[in-house]
Amino acid sequence: MNTSVKIAGVTFQNPVMTASGTFGSGLEYSEFVDLNALGAVVTKGVSNVPWKGNETPRIAETYGGMLNAIGLQNPGIDVFIERDVPFLRSFNTNIIVNVCGKSTEDYIEVVERLTKKEADLLEINISCPNVKEGGIAFGQNPKMVEEITSVLKKHAALPLIMKLSPNVTDITATAKAAEAGGADAISLINTLTGMKIDINKRKFLLGNKTGGLSGPAIKPVALRMVYQASHAVTIPVIGMGGICSGEDALEFIMAGATGVAVGTANFMDPYATIKTIVGIESFMKKNQIGDINELIGCVEENNRPFGGCM
Helix, strand or coil: CECCEEECCEEECCCEEECCCCCCCCCCHHHCCCHHHCCEEECCCECCCCECCCCCCCEEEECCEEEECCCCCECCHHHHHHHHHHHHCCCCCEEEEEECCCCHHHHHHHHHHCCCCCCCEEEEECCCECHHHCCCEHHHCHHHHHHHHHHHHHHCCCCEEEECCCCCCCHHHHHHHHHHCCCCEEEECCCEEEECEECCCCEECCCCCEEEEECHHHHHHHHHHHHHHHCCCCCCEEEECCCCCHHHHHHHHHHCCCEEEECCHHHHCCCHHHHHHHHHHHHHHHCCCCEHHHHCCHHHHCCCCHHHHC
16 A cells, blocks of 8 residues: 655655644654654744744634644744754654745745755745735735745755645635746645634733634635645645544545645644544555555546545
8 A cells, every 4th residue: 555645756655744833843742753654744934043923822722723823933043953953854754844034035044054954845934924015925915926936946955835825815826826936836724814802801812913723623715725726736735724634634635635734633632643644544445545646636536436536
């Protein structure tokens, strides 16, 4: 039974990886999860200089998910290379570094520092606010998506995965823009913008007023966008958004995703990634599917009996 997939020329032993910001660099989770079993570890966002993040409170529970306004707090690229890279390189799994920045120059500085020695692929978080454009997120304007992708492609030594924001009118427009800019793959979705109010204090519950909504509540939206994006581009798609099980992951794969990322579920269950892998393998065994690649995008065949997916 083959569970391996290929994204941007890199082979993953299985399609399951972590979602940025929910797994750190794997150190805390390594007590529960054998990182060697994962297709990849996707790191928390890494910037050119340390970011302290937003003011507290920064986390709030919601129905079927959570809101976060962490603000991409991280110690910066120097600490990441010195502390996290040696740890991650001790495992037999792919490393995908999530890169964040407030200007094109910020992104360039980080991608130029990362080579095959430090990582296997780069995931560019274009939901960051572009301070030079009045704070609009890079990923909300297709023209800006294409421009930053094109610029970073010239400076990066590693394949680029552009992480798309769902806070747009047409996800296919930004997906196509990333591909036009030279992206090697895209990942989606990032969090949806949300809010919660403490009615007793009559105040916003988050210090930042708004935060990113993630978890099972956003899965139907994420699944729809992954389906649309995967049919709009020819490059691989990594799907995420509310994945908690093998069944969830398979929905994204059948919708067109080559890889899947488990995020908020890690907070509820540190074994979520491993359980997702086991769930996929059990499904394949039960249905006598010899190669997981046969399932990618097979929902197009759903007018036929189940066997039409193979």
